[in-house]
Amino acid sequence: MSSDQTKRTGPDPETRPEAPASTAAPTAPATPTSATARIPDLPAFAVKPVAVVAVVFAAVQAAFSGRYGFHRDELYFMAAGDHLAWGYVDQPPLTPLLARASTELFGDSPTGLRVVALLAAVAAVFVVALTARELGGTPRVQVLAALCATVSAYVLASGHMVSTSTFDLLCWLVITWIALRLLRTGDGRWWPAMGVAVGIGLFNKHLVAMLAGALLVAVLAVGPRRVLRSWWLLVGAAIVVALALPNVLWQIDHDWPTLDVAEGIREEDGGENRAMFVPQQIIMLSPFLVPVWAAGLVALFRDPALRWARAVAIAYPLVCLAVLATGGKSYYALPLLLVMTAAGCAPVVRWMRDGWRTGRARLVIAGLAVSAVVNAVVTLPVLPADSLDVPNAMNKEQGEQVGWPELADAVALGWRQVPADQQARAVVFAGNYGEAGALVRYGPERGLPEPYSGHMAFADWGPPPDSANGPVLLVRIDDAEGQDRFFTGCRLVGRVDNGKDVDNEEQDAQVQLCTGTTAPWSVMWPDMRRGY
Structure with missing residues (x-):
């Protein structure tokens, strides 16, 4: 089905799958769930060119994967991977499990850990291209969709670092792609696949429920509702329950701590979010892609040939409203914006071809190139660590990959001031999960004991034994509040210096040596626990 082999006098090769039929069978593409309607054929999948795009993307990611160091969240996931459970206070178990698997298979290093993130991001690129194809996009459209995904800041960041959002992105894209296939074909046998995708997504992050709910409401509102009248839907629902049940039972047993974390996010950052x-929706994808996803949103609403896919277009604003209502973070809705981008690539390809002599194609190529360079600098460790002022101001996650061994060095210097005869009863206490994770990873080689912390899941792995009634070596950032009431006789014995003058959360953090605690650990621990 090569577009180059189609004569100019025939149907337009780039628009034929998407263009509204004006002469014959106008309702077939719009109502593919009809028992009598013919399901339109899809263009061939551009496997080789999309693979080339993905390989280049992977090569760039691999080249920079180990340049700085672990991110604070990665250190936390690695520590959680050593305490495998059906759930944690702030997340289901999939990301810590994958973090442990990656380091076991590929090495205990940033590069080894991030192999799973890279694979997930590469898979996401393929799914974006498949989404464009599902909407009738020709090979050129699919390749453009893959290119748009690889130059977006969100996908670049997801491929670089292990986080719950890395795998959440892939799950959302797969779920939406399956939803489009269900809506286009009306084949209920896709419901079990949907159940697997939603169930795995819930095993990673509960936000997937927001997507599933939005899609359901949208289908009920605009159809095609026939896809909901299949007994395969019950099979899919059973799969979701089976995969999500272990974490749900864990949440029930622990009084739903993730709800407390979500409430903490809303109270702390809800207004700013x-x-x-x-603005962050625009920046975290790419300003250049705004016309592309805007064209996709319009096409899904107005193109008669895509009437069957309108539910996906409606799901996006529904998710946005839900995120705004709950004070969630803007990137929660970004996977659906990538779907809108895939839908917008067909109009862009037509626009490029229609204005080839006016330089439209060169404008699109230049936009992709500029987006790739700018977003790579903002999201990947391209610059030397001591030149991070501008990228770190735009994306603070850059700076959070710098200085963790130096933090452990500062704590080790403080530990040496604990009298040798008291070290067996002494405790190293970290104020947050990043500090604690860094001390778990870098502390043993510096002679430090196991750290404790009341932050996030570390609180479930404590407290220290009450017999640890000696000195406390405390790590705390300057704006930390409420810790002083737990410790006595504290004095400053050091400060953290990452050596690169990177303005991150731990730069200039205090290392304090305290004579002891105000009460036994078991008594204080409930008050020392904190979520977000």
């Missing part, structure tokens, strides 16, 4: 929602 709402104010920055639209």
Whole structure:
């Protein structure tokens, strides 16, 4: 089905799958769930060119994967991987499990850990291309969709670092692709696959429920509703329950701690998240892609040939409203924006071809190139660590990959001030999960004991024994509040210096040596626990 082999006098090769039929069978593509309607054929999948795009993307990611160091969240996931459970206070178990598997298979290093993130991001690129194909996009459209995904800041960041959002992105894209296939074909046998995708997504992050709910409401609102009248839907629902049940039971047993974390996010950052929602949607994908996803949103609403896919277009604003109502982070809705981008690639290809002599194609190529360079600098460790001022101001996650061994060095210097005869009863206490994770990873080689912390899941792995009634070596950032009431006789014995003058959360953090605690650990621990 090569577009180059189609004569100019025939149907337009780039628009034929998407263009509204004006002469014959106008309702077939719009109602593929009809028992009598013919399901339109899809263009061939551009496997080789999309694979080339994915390989280049993977090569760039691999080249920079180990340049700085672990991110604070990665250190936390690695520590959680050593305490495997059906759930944690702030997340289901999939990301810690994958972090442990990656380091076991590929090495205990940033590069080894990030192999799973890279694989997930590469898979996401393929799914974006498949989404464009599902909407009738020709090979050129599919390749453009893959290119748009690889130059977006969100996908670049997801491929670089292990986080729950890395795998959440892939799950959302797969779920939406399956939803499009269900809506286009009306084949209920796709419901079990949907159940697997949603169940795995819930095993990683509960936000997938927001996507599933939005899609369901949208289908009920605009159809095609026939896809909901299949007994295969019950099979899919049973699969979701089976995969999600272990974590749900864990949450029930622990009084749903993830709800407390979500409430903490809303109280701490809800106002800022709402104010920055639209700007961050634009920046975290790419300003250049705004016309592309806007064209996709319009096409899904207005193109008669895509009437069957309108539910996906409606799901996006529904998810946005839910995120705004809950004070969630703007990137929660970004996977659906990538779907809109895939839908917008067909109009862009037509626009490029229609204005080839006016330089439209060169404009698109230049936009992709500029987006790739700018977003790579903002999301990947391209610059030397001591030149991070501008990228770190735009993306603070850059700076959070610098200085963790130096933090452990500062704590080790403080530990040497604990009298040798008291070290067996002494405790190293970290104020947050990043510090604790760094001390778990880098502390043993510096002679430090196991650290404790009341933050996030570390609280479930404590407290220290009450017999540890000696000195406490405390790590705390300057704006930490509420810790002083637990410790006595604290004095400053050091400060953290990452050596690169990177303005991150731990730069200039205090290392304090305290004579002891105000009460036994078991008594204080419930008050020392904190979530977000």
